[in-house]
Amino acid sequence: MIRVVSLVKDYALGGESFRALHEISFEVPQGMLAAIVGQSGSGKSTLLNILGGLDRPTSGQYWLNGKNVGEFDRDTWAHERNHTLGFVFQSFQLIPTLTAWDNVALPLVYRRVALKERRERARQALGEVGLANRLTHKPAQLSGGQQQRVAIARALIGDPRVLLADEPTGNLDTQTGEEIMALLQELNRTGRTIVIVTHSQEIASQCRQVIQIQDGRVVRDEMLGEATR
Numbered sequence: 001m002i003r004v005v006s007l008v009k010d011y012a013l014g015g016e017s018f019r020a021l022h023e024i025s026f027e028v029p030q031g032m033l034a035a036i037v038g039q040s041g042s043g044k045s046t047l048l049n050i051l052g053g054l055d056r057p058t059s060g061q062y063w064l065n066g067k068n069v070g071e072f073d074r075d076t077w078a079h080e081r082n083h084t085l086g087f088v089f090q091s092f093q094l095i096p097t098l099t100a101w102d103n104v105a106l107p108l109v110y111r112r113v114a115l116k117e118r119r120e121r122a123r124q125a126l127g128e129v130g131l132a133n134r135l136t137h138k139p140a141q142l143s144g145g146q147q148q149r150v151a152i153a154r155a156l157i158g159d160p161r162v163l164l165a166d167e168p169t170g171n172l173d174t175q176t177g178e179e180i181m182a183l184l185q186e187l188n189r190t191g192r193t194i195v196i197v198t199h200s201q202e203i204a205s206q207c208r209q210v211i212q213i214q215d216g217r218v219v220r221d222e223m224l225g226e227a228t229r
Contacts, residue, residue: 007060035204038213086155090167125153145176
């Protein structure tokens with residue numbers, strides 16, 4: 001599903017070149033629940049930006065769903081990103097003036113899906129994450145865990161093949177974070193490929209594949225089998 005080969009990312013800083021990623025290679029199979037784990041400054045955020053199409057590598061290859069991303073032009077990559085990837089952010093990134101229903105439906109507006117269909121699909125997505133009774137609530141009327149569930153429903157509404165979650169429990173208390181991880185595990189059991197970027201070894205231990213990044217290098221790539229709880 002995801003394959004990166006000898007991925008390098010350099011940045012120019014003060015007239016000098018800084019290498020954020022050093023020849024990174026790994027694969028995440030279809031249907032996997034994977035964690036990319038590392039401390040601040042390890043390079044995991046740079047890697048996430050490349051996987052999500054927000055940045056391009058200096059060299060190396062990135063294959064997504066059997067396609068070489070390096071061969072995409074801007075429009076092709078935008079289309080592929082819109083139809084293949086879903087994003088969940090630490091800060092939720094919900095629009096405060098919109099209801100949960102409308103926040104979740106928003107991605108379908110850009111696909112020009114008719115109002116009736118996008119509302120029905122948003123209702124179904126919110127039901128899938130346990131918020132069928134919160135359709136008309138705005139973010140300020142929801143708990144942090146509920147807001148993250150809305151964000152997950154929004155990521156799912158386009159039926160992406162890969163879900164990228166950036167520190168999805170980072171702004172949540174321990175119990176709520178455990179509930180969100182349980183939800184992601186359940187979504188993974190339905191066949192979705194999920195990649196969680198985290199600094200937490202505890203979160204990583206609940207995944208089935210752990211890719212550890214340190215100083216821009218992969219220092220561990222391990223299949224854990226069934227995730228622990």
